[in-house]
Amino acid sequence: MKNTPLLKIQDNGNCEILDFDRLPFPLRNEKVTFVDFMEWASNRTLSIGRSYAKEILNAMRLPQSNRYAVCKACRGLSLEDSYWIKQNEDDKTWEEVNLFQNPLSLFVTEISLSGRTTHYQLEDSTRRNIHTPELTTLGASAKGWIRKDGSLYLHKVGKYEIPADEILSALGIPHIHYEISQKEEIDSYLSEERKQWIEGVGEVIVNSGLFTSESxxxxxxxxxxMFCEIYGLNAYQEAARIDRPSYLKMQIADYILNNNDRHEQNWGFFMDNASGKITGYCPLFDHDHAFVNYDNVMSQTTEEPVLLYEAAAEAQREIKLDLSGLTDMKRPQLLTEEQWTKVLERAGKLERV
Structure with missing residues (x-):
């Protein structure tokens, strides 16, 4: 973490723990193995199913099937945390390589958002010094990080982030704020053809500020x-114990939004880097697959297989969240009348619980 070694991996695969309390949670095992380390490193990199993943990897001459090799090539640097992989011959410091402070390889950002790769001829030295968060930014949609006025913003295709933001604001549920990206920003990384395609399918480019930091x-x-499984703990019960109101509000939010994409990488917690301890829930994020047009969506955040409505109804009985803010707001511009009617119907159903 930063300049502090946490885990030393020998050439023979033996792992020596140097700072147990600040290890990544999946590696907080007294008998951590090289296989454990490889799995953690591999899980840090983008999935081949992400939009333009092949174009990104091809441009960097990186393998498409060996995620561990991809992670080593970019030092495992991410904007989600301050961990990285430093090999013996690497003389760089955290201050020289981290993504929070240093310039990003913007040509990779352009590829990740538009798929354009043809006019780049990369030198070998560029490939040896990959400096981009795009290889460790998870999710399936086209997205890319851009620095503006000293702050980092994630741009992505996802119009439903905007109405989800408005609805969660009206409900007072903590979440990540999204805005529609400005034309001058979009023009810097999207071709006219790509912009026309996005507009033709009724989508927009949105952006949100980085919510993690070096600390x-x-x-x-x-x-x-994964950490809970190591120690025989029930992860869902432990997650609720960390902050039960936040856990219950997430159930209500997902039902109101009819969100079918709250998978295990789409919610989580903040960790204090100095202590390695969890400090609370992250604000809710990633709602570009909300407002699906079918009912009876299953919850992905409960131990038992229940519907979003069942999880939300149980939560509402306990915390009695005030839902009146929805009746006072106008229909979000990016929702159809039918979608907005469904939102109000779901809210009304919870109010009658």
């Missing part, structure tokens, strides 16, 4: 669950 990391529920 505060995100621990996904997937990582937290």
């Amino acid at each position: 505060r990391s995100m621990v996904t529920f997937e990582e937290f669950k």
Whole structure:
């Protein structure tokens, strides 16, 4: 973490723990193995199913099937936390390589958002010094990080982030704020053809500010669950114990939004980097697959297989969240009348619980 060694991996595969309390949660095992380390490193990199993943990897001459090799090539650097992989011959410091402070390889950002790769001829030295968060930014949609006025913003295709933001604001549920990206920003990384395609399918480019930092990391529920399994703990019960009101509000939010994409990497907790301890829930994020047009969506955040409505109804009985803010707001511009009617119907159903 930063300049502090946490785990030393020998050439023979033996692992020596140097700072147990600040290890990544999936590696907080007294008998951590090289296989454990490889799995953690591999899980840090983008999935081949992400939009333009092949174009990104091809441009960097990186393998498409060996995620561990991809992670080593970019030092495992991410904007979700302050961990990285430093090999013996690497003389760089955290201050020289981290993504929070240093310039990003913007040509990779352009590829990740538009798929354009043809006019780049990369020198070998560029490939040896990959400096981009795009290789460790998870999710399936086209997205890319851009620095503006000293702050980092994630741009992505996802119009439903905007109405989800408005609805969660009206309900007072903590979440990540999204805005529609400005034309001058979009023009810097999208071709006219790509912009026309996005407009033709009724989508928009949106952006949100980075919510982690050099002092505060995100621990996904997937990582937290792996930690709990090591010690025989029930991850769902432990997640609710950390902050039960936030856990219950997430159930209500997902039902109101009819969100079918709250998978284990799409929610989680903040960790204090100095202590390695969880400090609370991350604000809710990633709602570009909300407002699905079918009912009876299953919850992905409960131990038992229940519907979003069942999880939300149980939560509402306990915390009695005030839902009146929805009746006072106008229909979000990016929702159809039918979608907005469904939102109000779901809210009304919860109010009658």
